[in-house]
Amino acid sequence: MNLRLKIQDSKLKNLSLFTIAFSLFTANNAHAMHLAEGILPLTWSLIWYAIAIPFVLYGIWRIKVISKHDLSFKPLVGLLAAVVFIISCMPVPVPTAGTCSHPTGIGITAVILGPAISALVAAVALFIQALFLAHGGISTLGANIVSMGVMGSLAGYITFKLFRSIRMNLMISGFFAGLFADWATYLMTSVELAAGIRGEAPFLPLLTQIIIAFAPTQIPLGILEGAMTAGVVMLLYKKRPDLLVKMMVIRPSEVKA
Amino acid sequence: MKINVKNKRLFLLVFFLLFAIHFSLFTDVNASEKWQGVDESVIEKFAKEHGIEPKEPLINTDQGDLLLFVFLIAGVAGGFIAGYYWRELINYKDRNIEKAYLRSKKL
Numbered sequence: 001m002n003l004r005l006k007i008q009d010s011k012l013k014n015l016s017l018f019t020i021a022f023s024l025f026t027a028n029n030a031h032a033m034h035l036a037e038g039i040l041p042l043t044w045s046l047i048w049y050a051i052a053i054p055f056v057l058y059g060i061w062r063i064k065v066i067s068k069h070d071l072s073f074k075p076l077v078g079l080l081a082a083v084v085f086i087i088s089c090m091p092v093p094v095p096t097a098g099t100c101s102h103p104t105g106i107g108i109t110a111v112i113l114g115p116a117i118s119a120l121v122a123a124v125a126l127f128i129q130a131l132f133l134a135h136g137g138i139s140t141l142g143a144n145i146v147s148m149g150v151m152g153s154l155a156g157y158i159t160f161k162l163f164r165s166i167r168m169n170l171m172i173s174g175f176f177a178g179l180f181a182d183w184a185t186y187l188m189t190s191v192e193l194a195a196g197i198r199g200e201a202p203f204l205p206l207l208t209q210i211i212i213a214f215a216p217t218q219i220p221l222g223i224l225e226g227a228m229t230a231g232v233v234m235l236l237y238k239k240r241p242d243l244l245v246k247m248m249v250i251r252p253s254e255v256k257a
Numbered sequence: 258m259k260i261n262v263k264n265k266r267l268f269l270l271v272f273f274l275l276f277a278i279h280f281s282l283f284t285d286v287n288a289s290e291k292w293q294g295v296d297e298s299v300i301e302k303f304a305k306e307h308g309i310e311p312k313e314p315l316i317n318t319d320q321g322d323l324l325l326f327v328f329l330i331a332g333v334a335g336g337f338i339a340g341y342y343w344r345e346l347i348n349y350k351d352r353n354i355e356k357a358y359l360r361s362k363k364l
Contacts, residue, residue: 034296035300036296036300036301036311036312036314037311037312037313037314037315038309038310038311038312039300039301039304039309039311072346075342075345075346076342076346078338078341078342079338079339079342079343079345079346081338082335082336082338082339082342083339085331085335086332086335086336086339089328089331089332089335091294093292098291098292099292099293099294099295099298100292100293100294100295101294101295128331130314130315131315131316132316132318132327132331133318133324133327133328133331134314134316134317134318134319134324137311137312137314137315138314138315139312189300193300193303193304197303197304197307197309198307199307199308201307206303209303210299210303213298213299213302213303214295214299217295217298217299218295239346239347240346240347243346
């Protein structure tokens with residue numbers, strides 16, 4: 001009985017510390033990188049919605065299929081969705097640029113849950129942020145899902161699989177997955193912005209200007225994102241390697257006895 | 258060298274001091290522009306140059322300290338959800354250990 005109380009007490013302490021730490025980190029003004037309300041013309045908003053919706057629907061279908069056979073899958077999705085939501089609300093000051101931006105956390109979900117469910121997780125996080133946190137916008141939600149949820153997830157997932165296929169270790173693969181997921185998100189945001197605002201101006205020079213403007217902030221932030229992704233993947237590997245095997249992140253032979 | 262609690266605290270203190278000094282000295286940005294989000298410094302800047310102004314959000318919480326409050330609520334809610342599922346997933350081993358212990362004691 002005593003042991004039970006001790007375990008519950010330590011769990012409560014862990015949970016409280018976790019919550020306090022996250023609340024402190026997220027209590028700040030919105031320094032978003034997402035496209036704000038009204039930035040894109042209606043035509044472009046609809047195009048990005050049309051691209052995003054199939055990925056989100058496929059993500060919903062994937063969750064239904066996997067959670068039928070695996071009871072621990074929904075808690076895993078819940079955990080990672082909360083993590084992505086928190087991380088993508090967290091403004092990080094970048095001293096090299098003197099600006100703030102936030103990591104996306106999308107590399108983590110791309111590696112562990114796959115790109116389709118990752119796109120769905122991003123869509124949910126972005127929707128809540130657009131609605132209540134003045135972070136992004138409803139008209140630009142489709143574009144933001146495409147950049148963070150679709151492009152970020154695909155870049156993270158493909159990078160991770162490529163690195164793993166050449167037998168790179170888990171930590172390095174996770175790091176580069178996070179790095180490229182972050183950079184791909186900002187690259188896609190730049191494409192969406194340049195396409196939406198250019199009017200009669202040529203596309204490529206404007207795109208280059210936007211990418212150059214993002215670079216001083218996003219290059220260091222991508223490295224942070226890579227470190228965070230590697231950290232979460234390694235933490236799960238240490239604590240629940242069976243989950244990573246189930247999600248085909250690692251091979252069964254890689255689990256230490 | 259063995260790292261004891263005192264050394265750890267000293268290490269943390271030095272780390273945070275260096276971090277603070279780095280932030281206060283090594284930025285050459287004007288106070289008015291300091292720590293602007295990239296939404297303002299990049300996205301809105303380029304949009305304005307092309308004659309586009311961002312619109313007010315559907316539910317505008319960016320008023321005074323209201324946004325701080327909403328962010329705090331979001332952080333707490335997100336933190337609790339993450340903590341809850343983390344416990345569900347990770348501490349399951351503790352429950353197994355506890356059950357094994359109780360079985361061994363025939364409780």
